[in-house]
């Protein structure tokens with residue numbers, strides 16, 4: 192875990208269980224590592240190059256507008272990085288135009304995302320020596336009037352077949368609340384953040 196904030200292990204396990212078993216991608220992207228944590232920079236970068244086009248196509252199969260456009264947004268990490276909270280998958284977050292300036296400061300305190308800010312996070316699971324497309328996790332700042340119980344955030348996820356995942360708001364928010372001073376934003380691991 193790359194953060195000093197303690198996160199509930201049971202929530203992490205739970206999120207892994209929410210995982211969508213079947214990838215949409217027929218692409219063959221082998222991985223010579225036991226799991227995402229064992230992978231070198233070079234291995235992760237090569238895997239991402241192999242998967243990225245098919246992954247974006249997979250999410251865009253449905254009618255989610257974020258799935259259609261997030262690849263034109265600002266990438267916030269130098270490469271995908273693993274984290275236990277989202278099912279031990281490799282994660283890479285994109286910020287839309289409204290969110291990018293605020294998010295890329297990676298500030299620890301006094302942060303407030305602007306209404307209309309959206310963060311979309313790709314995920315790749317390593318299963319049976321293969322990279323598999325995981326859900327696209329999305330947080331959108333709607334404002335406190337629209338989402339009073341979740342700090343103004345709406346949480347959604349797009350499955351690898353383009354369909355929306357059924358996620359209870361509290362499930363996502365209870366964990367993101369650990370990052371309260373940063374308006375619920377967890378950020379990529381420090382060594383993987385893009386320099387501004």
Ligand code: HEC
Nearest residue numbers: 202203274276328329330346347358363366376377378379
């Ligand atoms: C157990 C804790 C936990 C749960 C549950 C959780 N997240 Fe996260 N989330 C994190 C952490 C930690 C990160 C940063 C990981 C990284 O990018 O390396 C993160 C990052 C994100 C990001 C990128 C923006 C940011 O905060 O930096 C999005 C988008 C996101 N999560 C959406 C969701 C959605 C949607 C759900 C519910 C389906 C969810 N999360 C459930 C802990 C959690």
